Amino acid sequence: MGKIAFVLSGQGAQHPGMGKSFYDAFSSVRVLFDEAEKYRPGTLEQCFSGTEEELKRTENTQPCLYLADLAAAIALTECGVKPEAAAGFSLGEIPALAYAGAFSYSDGFRIACIRGCEMSKTEPAAMAAVLKLADSVVVDTVAEIEGAWAVNFNSPGQVVVSCRLEKLEEVKARLKEAGGNILPLKVGGGFHSPLMLPAAERFAEALEAFEIRMPSLPVYADRTAAVYGENPKAELPRQIASPVLWSKLISNMAQDGFDTFVEVGVGKTLTGLIRRILPAAKLYTVTNAEEAQAAAEEIKNV
Secondary structure, three states: OOEEEEEEOOOOOOOOOOOHHHHHHOHHHHHHHHHHHHHOOOHHHHHHHOOHHHHHOHHHHHHHHHHHHHHHHHHHHHOOOOOOEEEEOHHHHHHHHHHOOOOOHHHHHHHHHHHHHHHHOOOOEEEEEEEOOOHHHHHHHHHOOOOEEEEEEEEOOEEEEEEEHHHHHHHHHHHHHOOOEEEEOOOOOOOOOHHHHHHHHHHHHHHOOOOOOOOOOOEEOOOOOOEOOOOHHHHHHHHHOOOEOHHHHHHHHHHOOEEEEEEEOOOOHHHHHHHHHOOOOEEEEEOOHHHHHHHHHHHHHO
16 A cells, blocks of 8 residues: 545535534544534534535535534544545645644634635635536636636546636536536635635735644645645635646645545545546545544555
């Protein structure tokens, strides 16, 4: 076996009940959630029994996802699996950095709350995944539409587009005409596009109140597809308004010797993307306490 990495889920994978299994099974996760509840009352109810519509609201999604992602990472570590690097998709980068020691778990939750609130204040917009088209075709087609951008390069043949609401039908029509399949995403804004620049500026100002260190564990950044440099405080706001280079990030991790990826959090989206990027990779998904135990046993026995 080569090196092991944790990858942490991003927005769109949220669902009612996320994190509950870890909360029930691990005392350290209960501490994490209970501290968050003190800071932001109602968070536990949203995570464990909130409606899909409630969880779709960005100001709710991001704090809840932060806890569920980090809970899974903590649980798997307590089961005996320690990664040699981490990466997170969009919001997932916040719990990845917290896990890696860039800031405390409680500060990470506060940062996730601020990020979600600032991103929710931007103009209403839409995002959609485009399948079955070459990345270059998506980029060139969307470039001809003012108010639309190719933003997330998820895997070969899957690119996500952000656009203003009034441009969505044109985006869908043009990309379908080019031969693509269009899947709307469960998000509330045009993330990772220029529409997020005001949020990025406000987020940067808010981050000045936090102590943010170089992570002790390598964390690969979405914006650069490389390991975080010396100034994570500056990188975090840039990520909000920049494309996610997930396909390149995973390819770079493979070149650095990673062949085992454990998706820790709330879904299996990243596992599916990595399978398309690296068909030979060893992949595990940990969304509950039982999966954490099973994955740990299998990984330790390889």
